[in-house]
Amino acid sequence: MAVREGLLAVLSGGPRHGYQIKTDFEQATGGVWRLNVGQVYTTLDRLERDGMVTLDDSGESKVYSLTENGEQELARWWEAAPLDEAPPRDELMLKVLTALDRGRDHALRVIEAHRTVLTSLLQQRRRRMREEGPLTDSLATQIVNDALMLRAESDLRWLDQCEARLQATS
Amino acid sequence: MAVREGLLAVLSGGPRHGYQIKTDFEQATGGVWRLNVGQVYTTLDRLERDGMVTLDDSGESKVYSLTENGEQELARWWEAAPLDEAPPRDELMLKVLTALDRGRDHALRVIEAHRTVLTSLLQQRRRRMREEGPLTDSLATQIVNDALMLRAESDLRWLDQCEARLQATS
DNA sequence: ACTGCCATAGTTACTGAGTATACATACTCG
DNA sequence: CGAGTATGTATACTCAGTAACTATGGCAGT
Numbered sequence: 001m002a003v004r005e006g007l008l009a010v011l012s013g014g015p016r017h018g019y020q021i022k023t024d025f026e027q028a029t030g031g032v033w034r035l036n037v038g039q040v041y042t043t044l045d046r047l048e049r050d051g052m053v054t055l056d057d058s059g060e061s062k063v064y065s066l067t068e069n070g071e072q073e074l075a076r077w078w079e080a081a082p083l084d085e086a087p088p089r090d091e092l093m094l095k096v097l098t099a100l101d102r103g104r105d106h107a108l109r110v111i112e113a114h115r116t117v118l119t120s121l122l123q124q125r126r127r128r129m130r131e132e133g134p135l136t137d138s139l140a141t142q143i144v145n146d147a148l149m150l151r152a153e154s155d156l157r158w159l160d161q162c163e164a165r166l167q168a169t170s
Numbered sequence: 171m172a173v174r175e176g177l178l179a180v181l182s183g184g185p186r187h188g189y190q191i192k193t194d195f196e197q198a199t200g201g202v203w204r205l206n207v208g209q210v211y212t213t214l215d216r217l218e219r220d221g222m223v224t225l226d227d228s229g230e231s232k233v234y235s236l237t238e239n240g241e242q243e244l245a246r247w248w249e250a251a252p253l254d255e256a257p258p259r260d261e262l263m264l265k266v267l268t269a270l271d272r273g274r275d276h277a278l279r280v281i282e283a284h285r286t287v288l289t290s291l292l293q294q295r296r297r298r299m300r301e302e303g304p305l306t307d308s309l310a311t312q313i314v315n316d317a318l319m320l321r322a323e324s325d326l327r328w329l330d331q332c333e334a335r336l337q338a339t340s
Numbered sequence: 341a342c343t344g345c346c347a348t349a350g351t352t353a354c355t356g357a358g359t360a361t362a363c364a365t366a367c368t369c370g
Numbered sequence: 371c372g373a374g375t376a377t378g379t380a381t382a383c384t385c386a387g388t389a390a391c392t393a394t395g396g397c398a399g400t
C-alpha cells in the first residue's frame with residue numbers, strides 16, 4: 001500500500017486529474033518508478049470509495065481532490081514510522097536462504113554469482129553519478145540514486161557476512 | 171514473483187504436500203516470513219498449470235513434486251541476478267520523495283522522525299543479536315537478522331545523506 | 341469420559357497490486 | 371497532410387496476499 005499514499009501525496013499539491021497524477025508521481029520519484037495508468041484509476045476509485053478523495057465529474061475531465069480524511073491519512077503516513085511491520089520480502093535474501101537449505105556449497109555459489117553482478121552494477125552507478133549526476137540530475141533523481149547505491153552496498157556487505165558465517169560452520 | 175520460486179525451492183528437497191511446503195518455507199526463512207495457507211495452494215495451482223510441478227492426488231493427501239521444467243526454472247532463478255529490473259518500490263524512499271515535493275522543511279521533518287525510530291529499532295536488534303543470537307538462533311535466523319540490521323543501517327545512512335543534500339540547497 | 345484446544349490439511353471468496361490493451365482527442369513535426 | 375506522440379479514460383486480466391471456513395486427529399485437564 002505505497003502507491004495509494006503516493007497518489008494522496010501528489011493530490012496534496014492541489015486537485016488534478018488521473019493522468020496528471022500519474023505523471024506528477026513519476027516526476028516526483030525522479031522517473032524510476034513508472035506507474036501503469038490503469039493502476040492509477042483503479043486506486044483512485046478505491047480512494048474515492050474510502051472517502052479519501054472526491055471526484056468532480058462536471059467539467060471536461062475528471063478532477064480529483066483530497067478530502068479532510070485523505071489529508072489526515074496522508075499526514076499519518078508521513079509521520080508514522082513502520083515499527084512493527086513484517087520485514088518486506090526481499091528476493092535476494094530469499095534466494096540465499098532457500099539455497100542454504102540445499103546445502104552450503106550451493107548457497108556459496110549463489111552468493112558469489114550475485115556479488116559479481118552487484119559489484120559491477122554498483123560501479124556503473126557510481127561512475128554515472130560522478131560524471132553526469134551533479135550536472136543533469138534533479139534533486140529527486142540524486143536522492144534516488146543515493147538510495148540505490150547505498151542499498152547495493154548494503155546487499156554486498158550482507159553477502160560477505162553470509163559467506164563468513166557459512167565458512168565458520170564448515 | 172518470489173513466493174513462487176520459494177515454493178519451488180522447498181520442493182527441490184523432495185515431494186511434499188501443501189501444508190508441509192508452507193511450514194518448510196517458513197522455517198527456511200527463520201520464521202520472519204509467514205505464508206498464508208491459501209496463497210500456498212493457489213500458487214501451487216498456478217505452478218501445476220505452468221508445468222513446474224505435478225500433483226499426485228491418489229493417496230490421502232495431495233503430494234506435489236518438481237518437474238524437469240520446475241527444476242530448470244529454479245536453477246535459473248538461483249543463478250540469475252536481476253540486472254535490469256526496476257528498483258523495488260521502497261516505502262521510506264517514497265515518503266521522503268513525496269514529502270520533498272511538499273517543501274524542504276516538510277521533508278526534513280519526515281527524515282528526522284524516521285531516523286529516530288530506525289535508530290532505536292537498530293539498537294534493539296543489535297542488543298538482541300549480541301545477547302541471545304549466537305546461543306538460540308539458527309543459521310537462517312542469524313542471516314536474516316544480519317540483513318535486517320544492514321538494511322536499517324543503510325536506510326539511516328541514506329536519511330543522513332538526504333538531509334545533507336537538502337541543507338546544501340537551502 | 342468428555343470437553344476444549346491445538347496442529348495438520350485443504351478450500352473458497354475476497355481485496356489489492358500491477359499489466360495489457362483498447363479507445364478516444366489533440367498537438368506537432370517532417 | 372499524415373504519422374507519430376502526448377493526453378485522457380476505461381476495462382479485463384493475472385498475481386499477491388488475507389480471512390474465514392471445513393474437517394480430522396491427538397492430547398491435556400477436569
